[in-house]
Amino acid sequence: MDLQHVIDHRRMCRTFRPDPVPQEVLERVLHNGTRAPSAGFSQGQAFLVLQGDDLKRFWEIADAAVQESVTTAPAVIVPLSCKRTYLDRYAQPDKGWTDRDEARWPVPFWHIDTAMAAMNMLLTVVDEELGALFFGIVPEAVAPFREAFGVPDDHEPIGAIALGYSAETERRDLSGRRRPEDDVIHYGRW
Known part of the structure; x- marks a missing residue:
């Protein structure tokens, strides 16, 4: 599969086969x-x-951010930043x-780098002809999540990726909802 095809076909999947x-x-x-x-090859x-x-324990804690059909995904990956x-x-x-000194950082690259890792995973999922959904773990579920899975306090879940074989029968047409490139791309000046 070529990269452009992967990028063009990356969509969030909300229903999975078991x-x-x-x-x-x-x-x-x-x-x-x-x-x-x-950044700095900090990793x-x-x-x-x-x-x-x-996974069953995870959904008991963290299903508030997703519709029920997502909980049929056979795997979840939780990317954590440190x-x-x-x-x-x-x-x-x-x-x-x-x-x-944390003030030296113009933005929290620990979260950004972890999000880039998540994007690599989402693109790989498409290349493997699977489906995936990136979703958040609601704030009130973070402490129970940490406790249930022994996650250290210095590792922050930036979200979660449900993945598996898509059970969606129709491809949603989101083209009318995507912002025009002229609204988001600026050359040299806003």
């Missing part, structure tokens, strides 16, 4: 997540993979900062 995702496909999705850009991401009974990893990395001598 068929399991082959382990080698899941490993490719995860591997490609680790290949995303990382402050982690990925929690949930299937089977773990700010500490970035602050530690940029306090090393080769980066020139001598402290771990």
Whole structure:
């Protein structure tokens, strides 16, 4: 599959068949997540993979952000960002900062880099001819999620990716809802 085809066919899927995702496909999705850009090569991401009974526990905690049909997905990957990893990395001598001051960062690259890893995974899902949905974990579910799965306090879930074989029978036409490129692309000046 070529890249343009993957990008053009990337959609969020909200209904899944129960068929399991082959382990080698899941490993490719995860591997490609680790290949995303990382500020200072900090690599402050982690990925929690949930299937089977773990997935049932996850949905008991974190189903508030999705419609019921999403809970049929046979796998969920939770991308987690770790700010500490970035602050530690940029306090090393080769980066020139001598402290771990968070104010030096114009935006939280730990979240951005983790989101890029999630995008790599979403594109890989399309290349594997699967479906996926990126969704948020509502704030009140984060603490129970951490407790249920032993997630360290310094790792922040940026969302979750439900994945599996799509059971959607119709492709939604969203072309009329996409903002025109002239509204979002500016050359040289706004």
